[in-house]
Amino acid sequence: MAQRDARFNQQVLVDTTPMPDHIPKVDEIGATSAPLFSAAYFIGDRCKAFNDDYMKCKEEANGRGEFDCMKEGRKVTRCAASVIKDINTHCLQEFKAHWECLENNNHYLFECRKPEQSLNSCVFEKLGLKKSIPGAPENEVPVHLRPKQKYAQFPGRQF
Amino acid sequence: MIMLPALITLPAHVTTVTRSTSPFLDFTLVCEPQYPPHSRHNASGYAPNGGYAQVQYKRNLPARGFKPWVYMVGMHAIMAYGFYRYFGGVREQRYVFRAASSDPFHLTSIHITPQSTNLSQLRSLRELAREKMWARLYLTPLLQAEEDRDQVRRYYADKERANKLFGNDEKVYNSDRFVRPTFAYTPGQMTQ
Numbered sequence: 001m002a003q004r005d006a007r008f009n010q011q012v013l014v015d016t017t018p019m020p021d022h023i024p025k026v027d028e029i030g031a032t033s034a035p036l037f038s039a040a041y042f043i044g045d046r047c048k049a050f051n052d053d054y055m056k057c058k059e060e061a062n063g064r065g066e067f068d069c070m071k072e073g074r075k076v077t078r079c080a081a082s083v084i085k086d087i088n089t090h091c092l093q094e095f096k097a098h099w100e101c102l103e104n105n106n107h108y109l110f111e112c113r114k115p116e117q118s119l120n121s122c123v124f125e126k127l128g129l130k131k132s133i134p135g136a137p138e139n140e141v142p143v144h145l146r147p148k149q150k151y152a153q154f155p156g157r158q159f
Numbered sequence: 160m161i162m163l164p165a166l167i168t169l170p171a172h173v174t175t176v177t178r179s180t181s182p183f184l185d186f187t188l189v190c191e192p193q194y195p196p197h198s199r200h201n202a203s204g205y206a207p208n209g210g211y212a213q214v215q216y217k218r219n220l221p222a223r224g225f226k227p228w229v230y231m232v233g234m235h236a237i238m239a240y241g242f243y244r245y246f247g248g249v250r251e252q253r254y255v256f257r258a259a260s261s262d263p264f265h266l267t268s269i270h271i272t273p274q275s276t277n278l279s280q281l282r283s284l285r286e287l288a289r290e291k292m293w294a295r296l297y298l299t300p301l302l303q304a305e306e307d308r309d310q311v312r313r314y315y316a317d318k319e320r321a322n323k324l325f326g327n328d329e330k331v332y333n334s335d336r337f338v339r340p341t342f343a344y345t346p347g348q349m350t351q
Contacts, residue, residue: 017316044297063336073304143286
């Protein structure tokens with residue numbers, strides 16, 4: 001059998017070569033999972049066109065989406081970054097309260113309805129972005145607007 | 160020989176033999192007296208005058224508790240309430256969901272394409288699952304774009320490295336597609 005010595009190392013090996021110059025630079029989103037999850041519906045509300053464009057490009061690129069859809073990908077990232085930036089500018093308190101709640105509750109949205117309500121109303125007032133769940137049944141109250149959450153640790157009204 | 164509980168009142172001509180040794184096992188062994196055959200008949204073989212003595216057959220146990228139908232109805236009421244709560248919980252279920260498909264009896268995974276992004280056809284009533292899923296759907300292009308950019312950056316880095324080492328960058332695959340590399344370059348010596 002071929003001998004190849006196992007190479008274990010404790011360092012994280014990251015190829016740090018920067019992107020070549022002929023590709024335009026874009027700042028990555030730089031947010032962790034909880035803020036992204038908290039802002040997901042607002043990102044979806046503002047950036048849906050960019051998102052769909054990017055996914056459509058990837059679908060039609062026939063396996064070359066990584067190269068051919070970079071432009072669309074940059075638009076997606078810039079749009080999402082703009083949403084995060086706007087929320088940080090206008091609703092920092094509410095945003096922070098919500099994503100910290102998510103962080104502390106295993107990313108369960110149903111545990112954090114109260115901070116979510118204040119975040120949603122603030123974002124709607126300041127930025128005009130609205131959280132709406134597509135495909136939810138119309139004759140019922142959407143789940144994020146129900147004061148009582150059946151799976152929450154606290155069974156009563158959260159707001 | 161028959162066995163009866165002790166509460167039964169016995170006629171006088173029946174003798175009882177108590178065999179119980181424990182107060183919890185209070186069985187009473189009841190024996191009829193040993194008569195010769197047909198001794199209750201008279202000499203001509205007919206029933207005695209005035210008929211036979213009455214046979215004690217009714218049990219004299221007091222009826223405890225409610226009527227049986229009350230228990231039946233109560234059990235069904237408890238079960239109905241439990242199912243009501245259960246299905247209420249299922250409709251607000253967390254993360255298990257059934258995707259839309261033409262065949263409602265098939266469990267399918269969702270294939271996210273631009274054509275099928277109208278997932279509003281979801282049949283499921285599980286609201287929390289829907290909420291979480293759409294949050295992920297809205298974030299997926301963002302995360303995918305970041306990952307793709309990173310892959311492209313590494314691709315160009317590999318290409319440049321190959322250029323330096325071999326003087327050319329031959330295509331490994333006979334295809335224009337992006338192939339995610341199986342093996343990653345690791346530096347021989349750490350510089351930092």
